[in-house]
Amino acid sequence: MKDYYLSEFPPELILLLSAPLSTASLNALTLTSRRTHEILQPELESRITPKLGEKLLLWASDSKPHIVDKLLAPPHSIHPSPGNGLDNLTALHVAAKAGNLEIASMLLEAGANPAASWDQDEYEPLHLAVINEDLAMMRLLLDHGAPLDHCFGCDGASENALHRACSLGHMEMIKLLLERGARLEARGHYGTPLGFAIRTGNVEVIRFLLEKGADANVAAPLFVLLVGGPPAPLSASLLYIVMGLRHPRSDDEYGRRMLMLLPQWAELQGRTPVRWEGLPLGDKRKQLMALLMAHGATKDGAMATITRHLKPLAEAALYSEEEYLQVIAGMFKEAEEAIPQVTG
Incomplete structure (x- = not known):
């Protein structure tokens, strides 16, 4: 017509x-x-019934503030917090994911729950903001009481906002979360926030966390997915992880599949079995070992793991046990000599 x-x-x-x-x-x-x-x-x-209003609010919350405003106001007065299907997705999740500060602020002022979880990974709006590296959205959510240390992930406890910020190497997000009271020793699937930073090898973040008092002696898992029972050791100190030792069975098919979860996978991928060369230390490995040791990481924790699993570790590296221990001693010696450089 x-x-x-x-x-x-x-x-x-x-x-x-x-x-x-x-x-x-x-x-x-x-x-x-x-x-x-x-x-x-x-x-x-x-x-517009309440049920239809909730659907419309979800639809509008990514980019339509005028519609959101109308739905939140009388006579509709749609409450922004209840989940609306799709595993309890809320309007605030939509706004946070879209990075729409105006709409997120409207929803929060209308009573949206900043701790609402969505999907089997239990994403909260703050998690979506940190994934998007959206500092302004993070600050808004924290100002309205978003929980700092709640975790998300496939097991409901894989990581929290600070863990992800450390993985991303986003210093401003890390500083904001710590200023607001995020726990420096909160555990996730890579251990503490320092463990997450170690996994990505971000020297700036690692140094910052250590200077803030992060425990350099904590243990962290070597594997996130334990399907099929990977060979021991399954966890170790951060100093051990930074050393990048070849894991038992790293050269067979099973070992390669499991080692895809480790940071040194790129060094092993596609290689035929050759003797592992631990010396001389590369600049970055030396720097990270020296940083950890300068902030209290002891050789004892790493050596306890090495001693306990000496035979398979030496076999994986194609060394005798005596040769392997000599290489380990050389790694520690090089790192100790580098401590003045990293603390100067």
Whole structure:
């Protein structure tokens, strides 16, 4: 129907014609012209039930603040917190994921729950903000009481906001979270925030966390997924992890599959079995070992793991046990000599 003909109809007739239309069809008709919009919009809004309003709020919360504002206000007064299908997705999740500060602020002021979890990974709005590296959204959510240390992930406890920020190497997010009280020793699937930073090898973040008092002697898992029972050791000190020792069975098919989870995988991928060369230390490995040792990491923790699993570790490196221990001693010696350089 052309706008010309509609413009000739009296309002009463337009309303009468619209009565049998579905809500979707009525909405389409309101968009045909400014006149039909003015006449039919009140009728359209009168059809918004609480259930429909919740769906519309989800739809509008990524980029339509004027609709969000109307739905939150009387007479609709749609509450922003209840989940709406899709594993309890809320409007605040949508706004946080879209990075829409204006809408997120409107929702929070209307009572949206900043701790609502969504999906089997239990994402909260703060988690989505940190994944997006959205510092402004993080600050807004924290200002409205978003929990700092709640975890997300496939097991519901894989990582929290600080863990992800450390993995990303985003210093401003790390500083903000710590300023607001995030726990420096909170555990996730790579251990503490320092363990997450060690995994990505970000020297700036590692140094910052250590200077903030992070425990350099904590243990961390060597594997996240334990499907099929990977060979021991399954966890070790951070100093051990930084040393990048070849894991038992690293050269067979099973070992390669499991070692894809380790940072030194790139060094092993595609190689035929060759003797592992631990010396001389590369600059970055030396720097990280020296940093940890300068902040209290002891050789004892790493050596306890090495001693306990000496035979398979030496075999994986293609050394005798005596040769292997000599290489380990040389690694510690090089790192100790580098301590003045990393602390100067």
